[in-house]
Each structure stands twice: as C-alpha cells, then as structure tokens.
Amino acid sequence: MADSISRALRDGALEGEHAPALTIKDSIDSPFGLSVFDHLLSQLCSNILAGKSQSRGIVLVALSRSPSFYANLLKSKGMDVASSYKWFRVLDCHTDPLGWKDRLMERGSITNPSLGTSVSTNLCKDVRDLDKLFSSILELGKGLVVESKGGFSVAIDLVSEMLRHTSMSSVAGLLSNLRSNNQVSCLFWLLHSDLHETRVPAALEYMSSMVAHIEPMARLTDIQKDNSENLSLLEHNYKRGKFHVRFKRRNGRVRIMSEEFYVEGLGLKFKSVSFEDAISQSLVPKVQFNLQLSEKERNDRAKVVLPFEHQDDGKSTQIYDGRRSHDELTKIGSEPAFVEKAQQNENSGRGEIIYFRDSDDEMPDSDEDPDDDLDI
Numbered sequence: 001m002a003d004s005i006s007r008a009l010r011d012g013a014l015e016g017e018h019a020p021a022l023t024i025k026d027s028i029d030s031p032f033g034l035s036v037f038d039h040l041l042s043q044l045c046s047n048i049l050a051g052k053s054q055s056r057g058i059v060l061v062a063l064s065r066s067p068s069f070y071a072n073l074l075k076s077k078g079m080d081v082a083s084s085y086k087w088f089r090v091l092d093c094h095t096d097p098l099g100w101k102d103r104l105m106e107r108g109s110i111t112n113p114s115l116g117t118s119v120s121t122n123l124c125k126d127v128r129d130l131d132k133l134f135s136s137i138l139e140l141g142k143g144l145v146v147e148s149k150g151g152f153s154v155a156i157d158l159v160s161e162m163l164r165h166t167s168m169s170s171v172a173g174l175l176s177n178l179r180s181n182n183q184v185s186c187l188f189w190l191l192h193s194d195l196h197e198t199r200v201p202a203a204l205e206y207m208s209s210m211v212a213h214i215e216p217m218a219r220l221t222d223i224q225k226d227n228s229e230n231l232s233l234l235e236h237n238y239k240r241g242k243f244h245v246r247f248k249r250r251n252g253r254v255r256i257m258s259e260e261f262y263v264e265g266l267g268l269k270f271k272s273v274s275f276e277d278a279i280s281q282s283l284v285p286k287v288q289f290n291l292q293l294s295e296k297e298r299n300d301r302a303k304v305v306l307p308f309e310h311q312d313d314g315k316s317t318q319i320y321d322g323r324r325s326h327d328e329l330t331k332i333g334s335e336p337a338f339v340e341k342a343q344q345n346e347n348s349g350r351g352e353i354i355y356f357r358d359s360d361d362e363m364p365d366s367d368e369d370p371d372d373d374l375d376i
Contacts, residue, residue, distance in 0.1 A: 001268045002036075002259065005210060005245060009153065011130075012054030012185035017250075019179050022188035025201060030216040030241040032261070033190045034064070040188060041070075041155055042077050048087055048153075049079065051137050055153040055185035057087040057144030059137050062094045063127070064158035064190075067117040074119070075265065085120040091133075092123050097165070099125035121162035128165045130174045141183060147332040149165070154178055159204070160196070168200055175207055183332040208248075215242040239263050243270065274330040306353065 005022060013019040022040075026033030040059070047053040060070060074081050074088070096102055102125055122140060124133060141152040162171055178184050193201045205211045208333070216237040225274040240262035247255040261268045293301070 002039065002243065002261075003290070004247070004257065006040060006047070007211060008247075009040065009044050009186045009188065010047045010053045012151065012153075014246065019181075020186045020210065021186045021208045022186075022212060023201075023204045024188065024190045024211040024212045024214070025193040026190070026214040027192065027194035029194075029219065030214050030237060031362075032241055032263075032268065033192065035263075036212065036214060036243070037155075037157055037188075037190045038073060038260075039268055042073065043081060044155075044186075045074065045077070045088065045154060047100050053153075053185070054150060055145075056150045057089065057141070057152045059140045059144070060088070060090045061133075061137065061156040062090050062092050062153070063097070063156065063161035066094050066095065067092050067119055067121045071117050071119045081118045084118075087144060088119060089144060090117075090119050091136055091140060092121050093127045093133075093161075093223065095123060096125050097127045114212050127162060127169075130166060134174055134177055135208050137178065138183070139180070145183070151183045151185040153185050154187040156187070156244055158192070159189045160192040162199065168203060172203055172207065175204070179207070210248070211246045213244045214247075215244065217241055223297045263312050304353070 008020050010023065011020075022288060024033050024036055026039075044053065044055075044058065048057065059253070062070065070090060071081050074084060082095075121268060124136060127133065141154070143154050159171060175187070175189070178187050189204075191201060191204060217240055218233050218237060229330060241258060243259045243261050245257050245259075247257070249255065258273055259270045260273055261270045262270075352361075
C-alpha cells in the first residue's frame with residue numbers, strides 16, 4: 001500500500017486535473033510520521049533519478065529538520081548528493097523561520113551561521129508570509145525544470161510548524177494554490193493531528209486525494225499507560241504500527257487499504273495484512289455493542305420456519321388462509337394443517353410463525369389466493 005502511494009506520486013497529475021495530494025497523519029501514540037515521510041521522499045527521489053516519474057525534481061520545504069539532515073538521508077540511500085542540485089532543492093524554513101537570527105546578525109550579536117550542507121538551499125526568513133513562500137517554491141521549481149519538459153514535486157515535512165505561525169485558512173490557500181498550479185506534479189505533507197483541533201485535519205483531508213493515517217498497534221488509556229504491566233504494550237507501539245490509506249477516486253468512490261509496518265534499522269518496512277483483518281479494521285464501525293451473531297444465534301435463526309415456506313416433505317399441505325375458523329374445520333373432520341405442523345414441530349426445536357384471524361367476520365384482502373405465485 002505504501003507502494004501504491006509511491007506510484008500515485010510518481011505518476012503525477014493527469015492533463016486538466018489538479019496534482020495528487022497526500023496528507024500523512026500521526027500522533028504521539030504512534031510518532032512515525034516523519035519516518036513515513038522520509039520513506040516516500042526517498043522513493044520519489046529514486047523514481048526521478050530513474051526517469052520513471054512525471055516530475056523532474058523536488059522542492060522540499062524544510063520546517064522541522066535542517067537541510068543537512070536531508071543531505072545525509074540522500075547519502076544513506078546511495079544517491080549522489082553532489083549532483084542533487086539538478087533535481088533537488090530545499091527551502092530552509094527551519095534555520096531562521098521568523099528572521100530573528102538575521103536581526104541579531106545585524107546587531108553583531110551573532111556571526112553568520114554556516115548552513116554547512118551539500119544540497120542546494122534557499123533560506124526563508126519569515127514563514128508567516130505565505131505569499132512570498134509560494135513565490136519562493138515556484139521559483140525554485142522553475143529552476144529545476146523547463147516548462148515543456150514536465151513539472152516538479154513539492155514536499156512539506158511538517159505543516160504543524162507552519163500552523164504555529166499562521167492561520168488554517170492561509171495554509172489551506174497555499175496548499176490549494178500549489179495543487180492547482182500546472183507546473184506541480186504532486187505534493188505531500190505531514191501533520192501531527194493530535195496537536196490541532198478536529199477541523200484542521202478534516203480540512204486538510206478534504207483537500208487531499210490520499211490520506212495516510214498512522215495508528216498504534218494497541219491503544220492504551222492514560223491509566224493503562226501509567227500501569228507498569230502495560231509497559232511492554234507501550235514499547236510494542238514504538239516498534240511497529242498500523243498504516244491506513246484512503247484513496248479518493250475520480251468517480252467519487254473511496255478505496256481503503258491497510259498495512260502494518262515495523263522499524264528495521266533506520267527505516268520502516270511494510271507488510272500487508274489479510275483481507276479479513278483489513279475489513280474488520282477499516283469498515284466495521286467502532287461501537288459499544290456487538291454487531292456479529294454467535295454460532296448459537298445463527299443456528300436458532302436457521303431453524304425458524306417462515307410463513308408459506310416450502311418444506312419439501314412430500315406431503316400435501318393445507319394452508320390456513322384466514323377464511324375459515326378453527327371450529328369450522330374441526331366440524332368437517334379435518335384438522336388444520338398449521339395445527340398439525342405445530343404439533344409435529346413441538347419437540348423438534350424448530351420455530352414457526354402462525355397467523356390467527358381476529359374474528360370470522362374479518363374480510364380477506366381478496367377472494368383470490370394472495371400467494372398463488374409462491375413455491376408451496
């Protein structure tokens with residue numbers, strides 16, 4: 001399923017449509033969002049270098065980590081960082097996000113800090129000015145590609161940092177403008193969902209064509225976390241987790257997929273879950289009562305004989321249609337079929353539904369047999 005996301009980002013936007021957008025959500029219970037972001041970023045870089053991607057380069061907006069971290073990430077994946085300026089640019093919003101260091105340098109309080117990175121980097125000194133941020137992203141992207149030869153991808157490593165300094169509506173406007181720009185092939189971002197009100201993740205999910213939700217293997221309450229007996233479960237949650245992805249199709253349909261992941265070395269490994277587990281995890285509502293039948297309940301339901309059900313016992317069956325009373329049938333020496341069948345099934349453990357008319361004066365709905373089309 002992580003591969004499905006990588007393919008969607010690799011294939012990019014269709015002609016006349018907005019670029020595919022991915023929201024990655026995590027929380028303190030399963031803080032693997034940055035690791036998933038790094039995994040998808042590395043996959044996209046590999047596809048670009050192999051010439052398999054629609055985009056010709058990546059503009060990374062670094063808010064939570066320094067450019068040197070991403071230089072080391074590319075090195076660890078076996079990529080040539082020295083030539084990365086041709087396809088990889090970093091907009092550094094981490095070093096001096098509000099321009100404070102620049103002001104201190106003007107006063108002589110500090111010296112010019114060296115970025116010390118081997119990747120191409122531009123410094124952003126005010127993350128609150130989203131119009132200028134948008135222009136800087138497009139400018140870096142145009143430096144990577146020629147308009148007639150494809151577009152570029154945009155990756156924002158942590159939108160939560162951006163939301164600390166500006167409003168949700170401004171951030172949503174920035175993301176919407178990026179997605180609708182014809183030079184942007186795809187974009188993806190990370191959000192720490194538990195740091196924000198519910199409306200914030202909901203708004204970002206609404207704008208996204210894909211949503212990846214990272215969950216712990218076992219959810220623990222605050223009381224359970226304080227219990228020393230549950231430390232093993234808590235430790236288990238920091239080694240592996242669940243990865244749920246929702247894809248929005250062009251026709252309006254939604255496809256839900258689930259995987260599990262675990263930490264291996266410095267990265268993550270994904271493995272698929274069974275179809276039954278995926279259905280039970282994603283589609284069954286989380287309610288406080290049981291929606292499934294037990295084995296005994298299924299057996300009892302199977303024993304119920306529905307009205308006018310053909311039993312295939314080889315005997316002619318007289319059906320009480322509500323037109324004659326029990327006493328009338330007894331006078332002519334014939335026992336009603338429903339009484340006989342009720343006696344036969346009295347000790348058989350089978351259920352039966354029987355209808356009694358309120359009185360002999362009750363008129364039937366029709367003089368014709370209302371069930372002549374049934375298999376009796």
